Amino acid sequence: MARMNQITKPSSTLNLPEVFKQIYYYLYSNSNIPRAERLGAEMIRILFCKIYDEIHNKEDKEFILMSGESEYEVGKRVKQLFEKVKESYKDVFDKEEKIHLDNKSIKYVVDRLQNHTLTETERDVINEAFQVFWGTGLRGEKGQFFTPRNVVKMCVEMIEPKMGERIIDPACGAGGFLVEVLSQLKEGDNFSNVYGIDKELDLVKIAKTYMAIIGDGHANIFCADSLYPQSWSEEMKEKVKDESFDAVLTNPPFGAKIFIEDDNILKNYKLGHKWVEDKLGKWEITNSVVQQVPQILFIERCLQLLKPGGRMAIVLPDGVFGNPSSRYVWDFILKNAKILAVVSLPPETFLPSTHTKTSVLFLEKTKNKDEDYEIFMAIARRVGHDKNGKIIFKMDKQGNYVVDSEGNKIIDDDLPIIASKYKEFKSGNLWPSRFGFTLRLSEIRNHIFIPSYYDPETAQKLKQLEKTGKYKLVSIEELVKQGLISVKRGHEVGSKYYGMGDVPFVRTSDIVNWEIKIDPIKSIPEEVYQQYKKRQDIGENDILLVTDGTFLIGRTAIVTPIDKKIVIQSHITRIKCLKPEKLHPYLLLYLLNTEIVQKQIEEKTFVQATISTTGERLYEIIIPIPTDNNAVAKIINEVSEIIKMKVEARMRMENIMFSS
16 A cells, blocks of 8 residues: 555656756765766666666556655665666676665655656667766767767668567667667567677676666677677677678767777778779779778678678768768778668757767668669758757747647657658658758769758759849859959968967958957967968958858958958958959858858868868859849948948947047
């Protein structure tokens, strides 16, 4: 009867990551375990008690608070529950392993979690908890970041694992992909066909525990280096063989500063060797091994593990999809696989852990037959959470929340839509949009596989503008060829000259609202200015466009009479209108800031090395020039008035400052 007195209250409206944060801060400040890493281990044990209770004690719950119950009674029951977990999974937990958290803290955790059903949540609970309690530092240093549950779910749905197929994640972390595979199959006898490998022992233990609690698949989780199978145990070599898996799903460690340097590893991979480009633009492999980032080696490793005809999904940083320096990678891929799909993920996907922009690559292992085929592409702009990890919900144009038939707010997440669009593509019924469109392999330009580069919605808007007859569409490259504009990039003068003179050195952050905001601290000497004066050739009414950086790309300013003695940074491009009577700089300034042009600038911006840049793709941007002379004159007059007011305001401010 005691269980009938269970304390009940409405489920919290807070999302689970927020609940975990509250628990973490409480335990860190109040528990008997002040060290964050030890708290993480304690919390994982308690979480699995909760999950075990949900699965095995459906009618008579033990992970609860009961009316009038003491801290000691709650703590004792949870610790006894952990003994059951250990007894059930002896090969996962050490015999001596215990919950060391004090009873008051255990009671607090039970109180915060008892009204949540963790096994039914849409968030990956273990990953959420692990991230909160271990923090970003532990994994971020090694380029390992947890994959959000919605990304995992989309990948698994698009790969479509089937009964009896052997599936592996060679960088499994806490087991997110494997758990989702089992969830979608919903068949217990498939656990023996699901495999995972990770180098981090703590993560392997969590993956084993998670898999063990939801079924019996923990025996196939290994702690080892996937990239170095020669170091594996004999048992593992027997179970995990090349060309023995039907599907691979993985999010390998990635980062520009994390390199594999061991020749014993590199020599086993074609992508661990140096590649050279010949005069015809073809790439050839050499005999020399070179240090390589792990994500590139994992592409080849996954293909090694796959059977012919097997398929894979791999999360990769966007630099791989567009960097000229990565083109040899695509040469290798195209010789060994068919590209099924590329899904572009928004920058918020892995935030707050890392701002690295990523996409998911889907491949089928097959030898290149020089055939042309359709590739599915999609662009996700919403991923269900903001840059701080807080869940975001769909809103209408009036700012009201969109709700479902039961009145619940709907998470703003494009990924389920993209997964459904992929199914439409496979059935031949796809209606193109950014959520799903196709390109033939022959339509891919310069080995660029970034979906936003080919955004059909932008192309459609440009066509609509042209159809009205009110606009003439001209690329920046065509404007240069017609002699209407000239384009030059700036230079780096060196920070050693900062503050040593009176000539402004204009950086990307100085370009704001069509103006140049002078920072005297960065001013340079006259002799340095003279070195760059002719090369940069900056004059009145020249347009400055930010073309490198992160969040500032696309910003513009116009050079006024009080600005023309400047030197611009290399991340800024100077555009000079050579024939103002045909293309006035005020008109071009306006057009560069229109939504359709700014959207193209965004789409042409790729991450190269460690910085975002438009590169030579700047010349591909289409400018919609109005054909109506009256409309043109009106724009020029409006912009002229704005620039005039800005200049007058700056001069008045300077006069006040100097007169005082």
